[in-house]
Amino acid sequence: QVQLVESGGGLVQAGGSLRLSCAASGLTGATYAMGWFRQAPGKEREFVAAMSWSGNRISYADSVQGRFTISRGGARNTVYLQMDSLKPEETAVYYCAVRRMATATTRAPDYNYWGQGTQVTVSA
Numbered sequence: 619q620v621q622l623v624e625s626g627g628g629l630v631q632a633g634g635s636l637r638l639s640c641a642a643s644g645l646t647g648a649t650y651a652m653g654w655f656r657q658a659p660g661k662e663r664e665f666v667a668a669m670s671w672s673g674n675r676i677s678y679a680d681s682v683q684g685r686f687t688i689s690r691g692g693a694r695n696t697v698y699l700q701m702d703s704l705k706p707e708e709t710a711v712y713y714c715a716v717r718r719m720a721t722a723t724t725r726a727p728d729y730n731y732w733g734q735g736t737q738v739t740v741s742a
Contacts, residue, residue: 620644620731624714627736632706634740638699640714640733645695651722652690652697653729656710656738663713667699668722677724682708704740711735 626638638654653668667678667688676688687700697714715729723729 620716622714622716622731622733624712624733624736627712627738629739629741630704631741632704634704635700635702636704636738638701638712638714638736638738640697640699642695642697642714642716642731645716648718649720651717651719653715653717653722653724654688654697654699654712655715655726655729656708656712657735658707658710661710663726665724665726666712668717668724669697670722671720675722677722679724701738704738706740706742709739710737712738 621643624640630636649671651670654666655663656666657663665679669676669688685703689698713735714733716731717729
C-alpha cells in the first residue's frame with residue numbers, strides 16, 4: 619500500500635519561509651517522479667513544482683520560480699519543498715504527489731498517489 623505523509627506546514631508571516639517534507643512508502647523498487655501541488659479555498663488544485671526520478675528534470679510554476687526549491691532525499695522516497703519569500707495569496711493546502719513514471723509533469727491527473735495535504739497559511 620502506497621502512502622505519502624507530508625509535514626512542515628504552518629503559519630508564517632509574509633516574506634517568511636517554510637520547508638515541507640513528504641515521505642513515500644510502499645514504492646520499494648519502483649521509479650517515480652514526485653511533485654507538489656496546492657489548493658486554495660474555492661480554487662482548483664494547481665501545480666507548484668516537480669522533480670523526475672533522476673533529479674535531472676525539475677519544473678516550477680512561474681509564480682514560484684526563484685522562491686521555491688524542490689529536492690529529493692538520498693533514498694529518493696522523500697521530497698522537500700523549500701518555500702521562501704512567501705506571499706499571503708499562497709495560503710493553501712499543499713499536496714505531495716507521486717507519478718509512477720520516471721518523468722514528471724505539471725498535470726495533476728498524471729499523478730497516481732496523493733498525500734493528505736498540509737496547511738500553509740501566510741499572514742499579511
